[in-house]
Amino acid sequence: MFDLSPYDAIVFDLDGVIVSTDEQHYLAWKMIADDEGIPYSREINNRQRGVSRMESLDVLLEAAPKAYSQAEKNEMAFRKNEEYKRGISFLKPGDMLEGMPEILALLKEKGLKSAIASSSKNTNTILERLELSNWFDAVVSGSDIKASKPDPEVFSLAAQWLGLDPAKCLCVEDAKAGIESGRGAGMKTLGIGPSTRGISDFHFEETRDFALALGISLS
Ligand code: B16
Ligand code: MG
Numbered sequence: 001m002f003d004l005s006p007y008d009a010i011v012f013d014l015d016g017v018i019v020s021t022d023e024q025h026y027l028a029w030k031m032i033a034d035d036e037g038i039p040y041s042r043e044i045n046n047r048q049r050g051v052s053r054m055e056s057l058d059v060l061l062e063a064a065p066k067a068y069s070q071a072e073k074n075e076m077a078f079r080k081n082e083e084y085k086r087g088i089s090f091l092k093p094g095d096m097l098e099g100m101p102e103i104l105a106l107l108k109e110k111g112l113k114s115a116i117a118s119s120s121k122n123t124n125t126i127l128e129r130l131e132l133s134n135w136f137d138a139v140v141s142g143s144d145i146k147a148s149k150p151d152p153e154v155f156s157l158a159a160q161w162l163g164l165d166p167a168k169c170l171c172v173e174d175a176k177a178g179i180e181s182g183r184g185a186g187m188k189t190l191g192i193g194p195s196t197r198g199i200s201d202f203h204f205e206e207t208r209d210f211a212l213a214l215g216i217s218l219s
Contacts, residue, residue: 001213001214001215002202002210002213002214004110004112004170004214006168006170006188007112007168007169007170007188008112008113008162008164008168008169009112009113009114009115009137009159009162009164009168009169009170010107010112010113010114010115010169010170010172011114011115011116011117011155011158011159011162011169011170011171011172011182011187012114012115012116012117012172013050013116013117013118013171013172013173013174013175013178014116014118014120014123014126014127015050015118015120015126015174016049016050016173016174016175016192016193017097017100017172017173017174017192017207018096018097018100018116018130018132019091019095019096019097019100019126019130020095020097021084021087021088021091021126022045022049023087024084024087024088025045025048025056025084026042026045027083027087028080028081028083028084028087029045029048029056029060029080031079031080031083032060032076032079032080032083033060036064036076037065038060038061038063038064038065039063040060040063044059044060044062044063046195047059048060049174049175049176049177049195050119050149050173050174050175050176050177050178050181051119051148051149051175051177052119052142052148053077053080053081053121053142054073054077055148057073057076057077057080061073081121081122084122085122085125088122088125088126088129089129091126091129091130092129092130093130093131093132095130096130097206097207097208098206098207098208098211098218099206099207099208099209099210099211099212099216099218100207100211102211102216102218103207103210103211103214103216104132104135106214106216113137113138113162113164114135114136114137115136115137115138115139115140115158115161115162115169116136116138116139116140116141116158117140117154117155117157117158117171117181117182118140118141118142118154119141119142119145119148119149119154120141120142121141121142121143122142123139123141123142123143124139124141127139137161137162138158138161138162140154140157140158140161144157145157148177149175149177149178149180149181150176150177150178150180150181150184151181151184152181152182152183152184152185152186153181154181155169155171155181155182155184155185155187156184156185156186158185159185159186159187165186166185166186166187167186167187167188169187169188170187170188170189170190171183171185171187171188171189171190172189172190172192172210173189173190173191173192173196173200174191174192174193174195174196175195175196176195176196176199178196179191179196179199179200188201188202189201189202190202190203190204190210191203191204192204192205192206192207192210193205193206
């Protein structure tokens with residue numbers, strides 16, 4: 001059984017932990033890459049996981065045959081986000097990753113606090129679509145921070161808004177940059193999926209495995 005007793009709170013990343021909107025990010029960036037004639041792949045997309053929109057654009061532009069002005073970059077990021085927003089407009093509570101609704105309910109039952117620490121400026125929209133707007137004790141999004149993951153700012157701010165010592169918080173992340181951010185903030189880290197294998201204090205392949213380790217029975 002996974003031991004929750006050392007923690008007063010769990011601080012969750014959003015995309016890739018609570019819900020997976022990776023495919024919508026991928027398709028939106030692919031649309032930009034295709035429009036501009038820039039080669040793009042799933043591998044490149046993996047490197048955009050957990051990092052901010054403008055930094056994700058810089059990753060995509062590494063393979064661009066020409067240089068872009070700041071105004072052009074801003075326009076591309078805007079266009080990508082419009083396409084992404086279309087993609088997430090159909091999200092519903094049933095799209096949460098397997099075991100996650102049960103994990104969130106268990107934390108409430110045990111009196112542990114929970115928070116979101118996300119790089120996404122679409123955090124509030126996603127939480128609304130999942131009917132989780134009022135669930136968490138603190139929500140830190142890409143709109144609240146200056147430096148995105150792997151900088152510790154987003155997880156440090158979550159602990160601060162919870163009023164807790166980061167050492168009493170567990171960071172749950174699917175991205176390498178996110179694990180580095182949580183660790184930098186002074187939290188123990190739990191990684192989900194292949195990108196965090198071998199780099200986090202605890203690791204599960206899928207959210208459902210974390211739920212099972214907490215003693216939750218899933219059908
Ligand atoms: P937005 P997370 C991150 O969310 C995504 O993993 C990453 O792919 C995206 O570039 C970033 O949010 C910014 O998203 O364009 O919506 O502001 O994993 O930190 O919850
Ligand atoms: Mg993530």
